Amino acid sequence: MLRTMTPLGFPVIRAFVTGLPTSFLSVFKGYRILFHILMAAITCLLVVSGLDWQFYLATRNPSFEWIAIGAAIGFHWLSDVIAGAILGSVIGGGVGTSFRKQFDIVH
Numbered sequence: 001m002l003r004t005m006t007p008l009g010f011p012v013i014r015a016f017v018t019g020l021p022t023s024f025l026s027v028f029k030g031y032r033i034l035f036h037i038l039m040a041a042i043t044c045l046l047v048v049s050g051l052d053w054q055f056y057l058a059t060r061n062p063s064f065e066w067i068a069i070g071a072a073i074g075f076h077w078l079s080d081v082i083a084g085a086i087l088g089s090v091i092g093g094g095v096g097t098s099f100r101k102q103f104d105i106v107h
Helices: 011-026 032-049 051-058 060-101
Strands: none
Touching: 032 051
16 A cells, blocks of 8 residues: 555645646636636726625625625525435435345345
8 A cells, every 4th residue: 555655645646736737727718718718807807897896885784794704605505405405315215225135025
């Protein structure tokens, strides 16, 4: 095990770290650069028009704080429930399949 270790750790980590510059630069190649230019133009438009400041002021309203906190907590719990349902379905399906194979239950 120790002989296969590289200076950066496991080979997978080394491949990830050495591939980062290429992956980073590939984001700005080809058609993807158009999306970056478009988003920069939209950002400039929002800042020059003052809409970003209006949004900032609107979200500092005290009545909005309670809505934002409630939405954040609600979405957090909703994501937990959905993740739990998916995980439970996967585990339950695997256990059920294993159980049927082990006891030769025909369905």
